[in-house]
Amino acid sequence: MKIAVIHGSTRLNGNTEYLTYQAIPKEKGTHIFLRDYNIEPIVDERHSEEGFPEVNDDHEKLIDLMLEHDVLVFSTPIYWYGMSGPLKTYIDRWSQIMRDPDYTHFRGELGKKKAYLIAVGGDHPKVKGLPLVQQFNYICQFYGMRFEDYVIGEARKPGEIRNDEAALKAAAQLIKELH
Amino acid sequence: MKIAVIHGSTRLNGNTEYLTYQAIPKEKGTHIFLRDYNIEPIVDERHSEEGFPEVNDDHEKLIDLMLEHDVLVFSTPIYWYGMSGPLKTYIDRWSQIMRDPDYTHFRGELGKKKAYLIAVGGDHPKVKGLPLVQQFNYICQFYGMRFEDYVIGEARKPGEIRNDEAALKAAAQLIKELH
Amino acid sequence: MKIAVIHGSTRLNGNTEYLTYQAIPKEKGTHIFLRDYNIEPIVDERHSEEGFPEVNDDHEKLIDLMLEHDVLVFSTPIYWYGMSGPLKTYIDRWSQIMRDPDYTHFRGELGKKKAYLIAVGGDHPKVKGLPLVQQFNYICQFYGMRFEDYVIGEARKPGEIRNDEAALKAAAQLIKELH
């Protein structure tokens, strides 16, 4: 059972990262920081004759890495009541992957995986983060991925997540596969 | 009364664009297509000593343009049950603008504006697009912007939006300032 | 094709009723006003040895009537950001019906039907009514009922719904089976 953690945070050592490590310690998962890679925004060519052009970036490499794992943990700060732009850009490009002849297995493979969401926000995230949870649930449903669980933490300034004891405890118990 | 339309679509002449023009004909608003500009993803430096570094892209120019208008229409295809990556990236960077000494008026200015949302999706968007509406509502609340109304269209393939008569009619009546 | 309208309103000739008649004129459907019947709240005895006791009220009669129709329209004023108590009480009792040996066909029969929702509220219902839409969607999903569409109207005082032109127009086109 292999766990991949997709980090959407844009800040080093941020609150979201801290909470995520409570759930999946460094050595227990493959931690992928999207900020360390170049991922181009999608250009929707689903319906053009030529289809999607090849994009020269790191997206495919990350998709390959992700697919090697059984459990996917998506970790994101809540930016403007949604997932971070980098995580959204990463997921948007799945539309291209799904039409890539080399990835006809993509949807089916995701359907075998389990997913978790870890999100941290500063403005009433346990209520205002719920649309993100609902969106994430729809994404999982699309692929037939099992949305196992989620945790929402509250923090604004660096380090503040340490005060959200409930989130820390919940994170520490979040990943069923580690317990 | 000046209307700006922020288009998050990545495809030329797509369904979302079509629906949006039903609401705001070309000559009735300033149509800004984010895909025509270079907008870098945010790097959250809110809490670093140096603050945000200057970014050499088109974001500030678009912010200036947006602020000249009284009514803001956000138009986006629904990608993975949320706004498009380019639109999210554009909005994420508002966090940087808010900390820019040249834009201390940003939040206050947005608070005087009215906002509309136009979204088009292919997978039950009138239900699965609701988290996007809820997220958008929270964004408006943050700034004190009045979230006037929204319309959700259903379309998958190019041109299909023409079959969603209810959305077309609703769009044609959407913008109170035009009626 | 037969249409039943389940009215959850507690007021005669209210805004919700008015909007509902725009969608389904009196003579086009069987209009059932829950307020005219006696429906007892559920007492959850799903897990007691004796099971549910017989309840001497009108619930079964209304279930029988509802099941004779192909399209179900649920019409409710938005009370406290949800469906009205009488409508909730009516639906809560479905848990009892599902365990009634005389109604083993209940879930399957509902699964063949199409459902619509009409809701009217006074406090930003197009946003604050969305949890009700989402709840209703889950109810439909449970039964495999197809949730066709919904309309949300805004009105507070008697007659005010006549000012919500968008809702009136949307209602007039709502029921696909009538067009």
Place this chain on the structure above:
Amino acid sequence: MKIAVIHGSTRLNGNTEYLTYQAIPKEKGTHIFLRDYNIEPIVDERHSEEGFPEVNDDHEKLIDLMLEHDVLVFSTPIYWYGMSGPLKTYIDRWSQIMRDPDYTHFRGELGKKKAYLIAVGGDHPKVKGLPLVQQFNYICQFYGMRFEDYVIGEARKPGEIRNDEAALKAAAQLIKELH
């Protein structure tokens, strides 16, 4: 600091009750079981000339009792993806209370209180219970009540809540005023 717990469950010793006692032990709060009282459904007479008629039931008594407390915990099984009918009926009648000349202080008094929500459901409640959380948040907002926190438990058959360790732990830490 006095805590009132409003129980919407219709079953004695059910899962919701069990989880609620983890949060507020019997002796730490005033536990009010709506099922033990007679509460009539609302008949909306907000706009009739005579206003609301007097209703001969236990509602006012429960309102008085509730108002004596500083913290309100609403505890409900999730019935059909919403609060239980009895709890909805109880809250619906607040519309009547607000127009009662003897309760002009009602809205203001609620605005001084803090609120919590405890909900238990059997069908993916951590996702499908979110509309209930959002609805509850709007109710709190209306009154200016501070919505402190919530916990959602998963259980179907009697006693099953004991397996939801995450919910039990979260409940045990839920009420800030007890820690």
